[in-house]
Amino acid sequence: MKGYVQIYTGNGKGKTTAALGLSLRAVCAGKKVFFGQFVKGMKYSELKAPQFLNQLEIKQYGRNCFIRKDPEEEDIRLAREGLKDLQMKIKSGDYDIVVMDELNIALFYKLFEVKDVLKLLREKHEKTEVIITGRYAPTELIEVADLVTEMKEIKHYYQQGVQAREGIEK
Amino acid sequence: MKGYVQIYTGNGKGKTTAALGLSLRAVCAGKKVFFGQFVKGMKYSELKAPQFLNQLEIKQYGRNCFIRKDPEEEDIRLAREGLKDLQMKIKSGDYDIVVMDELNIALFYKLFEVKDVLKLLREKHEKTEVIITGRYAPTELIEVADLVTEMKEIKHYYQQGVQAREGIEK
Numbered sequence: 406m407k408g409y410v411q412i413y414t415g416n417g418k419g420k421t422t423a424a425l426g427l428s429l430r431a432v433c434a435g436k437k438v439f440f441g442q443f444v445k446g447m448k449y450s451e452l453k454a455p456q457f458l459n460q461l462e463i464k465q466y467g468r469n470c471f472i473r474k475d476p477e478e479e480d481i482r483l484a485r486e487g488l489k490d491l492q493m494k495i496k497s498g499d500y501d502i503v504v505m506d507e508l509n510i511a512l513f514y515k516l517f518e519v520k521d522v523l524k525l526l527r528e529k530h531e532k533t534e535v536i537i538t539g540r541y542a543p544t545e546l547i548e549v550a551d552l553v554t555e556m557k558e559i560k561h562y563y564q565q566g567v568q569a570r571e572g573i574e575k
Numbered sequence: 576m577k578g579y580v581q582i583y584t585g586n587g588k589g590k591t592t593a594a595l596g597l598s599l600r601a602v603c604a605g606k607k608v609f610f611g612q613f614v615k616g617m618k619y620s621e622l623k624a625p626q627f628l629n630q631l632e633i634k635q636y637g638r639n640c641f642i643r644k645d646p647e648e649e650d651i652r653l654a655r656e657g658l659k660d661l662q663m664k665i666k667s668g669d670y671d672i673v674v675m676d677e678l679n680i681a682l683f684y685k686l687f688e689v690k691d692v693l694k695l696l697r698e699k700h701e702k703t704e705v706i707i708t709g710r711y712a713p714t715e716l717i718e719v720a721d722l723v724t725e726m727k728e729i730k731h732y733y734q735q736g737v738q739a740r741e742g743i744e745k
Contacts, residue, residue, distance in 0.1 A: 406740060409732055411588075417724035419583060419593035426595030427743070432627070434620040434742025453603040457627050501742070534743060551737075553729035554587035560723040562579055567721075570576060572604025572671070573597070573704060 408501070408534035409551035410526060414509060414542035417556035418574075424504045424536050425451055432458045436501035441491050443467060443484055443511040443539075449575050464490070467507075476514045484516035491525070498530035509539030509546070519545045578671070578704035579721035580696060584679060584712035587726035588744075594674045594706050595621055602628045606671035611661050613637060613654055613681040613709075619745050634660070637677075646684045654686035661695070668700035679709030679716070689715045 411427075413420040421442075428438045438461045440451075446467040455461050466487025472480055488511075495503045512519055526549060529535060537546065547553050569575045583590040591612075598608045608631045610621075616637040625631050636657025642650055658681075665673045682689055696719055699705060707716065717723050739745045 419724050422596035423589035423593040425599050426592035429595050429599045430620045431742045433623040436742045450600045450604040454599055551732040554589050555727040555729050557725040557727050559725050562721040572601045572606045
């Protein structure tokens, strides 16, 4: 089965969540999934998912806090290490699906360059499906992707003052 | 923790998938999830998810084929039974999250009425989070929901002739 490149972008809720759902469905069908998270180093509930799904691996390439304004050297170092790690995994053919969660955010903060990502995608193993998430997907990635969905915020309870809740948003 | 009403609608990929991801994250946080699927009776990969996640239950309220033009009596009967089942579950407080997958499609085909759904939501247990998916979310539901995301199709490989693939779309 040929693998494609999917992008989930936009300002609405559900991008990382859709990538998690896709991973769950794939594992149910006997597939092997690697889920890499850029920028994130916080202890999200989904980090426990491999305890239930042994065909799923998750790894984080970020610090334990969001990038506020300008990224620090440590943010750049971790993200570049992550990209290298994912590049190997996407090339290897060892995985049916590789998720690059918040890759667009890493690009937005210039932690690495879009040309590095385009190179990685050119070298991807034919069978491997690549899932990219995060706001602000750059045009260059949208051009090479096979499927692009924009999650658009119509209404959000953050506006009511609801904070991110464990097991729902994090 | 107070439960909210979330809607994932629009013509893009990722609605049911986001609901699955939300379910996975919730189970990782020790929560209990009921996932009801309207209109669907096909053997999707996600039906195997409870084998991995014992805090997740899935049930289908549809026939083993899509509704082509007009719904049949059996479609209506199954959907109404489903709505009754979900109403009990949403009221009971037994679940942290109840998903009503493709509810909007059931409404689109007039398998039951939007006023029945509004009643169900008014009677929902305070702690239970309700997730509604499907294209064509009616205005009445958008009004009462706390969070609404529109999945917008920007680019889709169906246009390249790619069929739904096991473990990815189904």
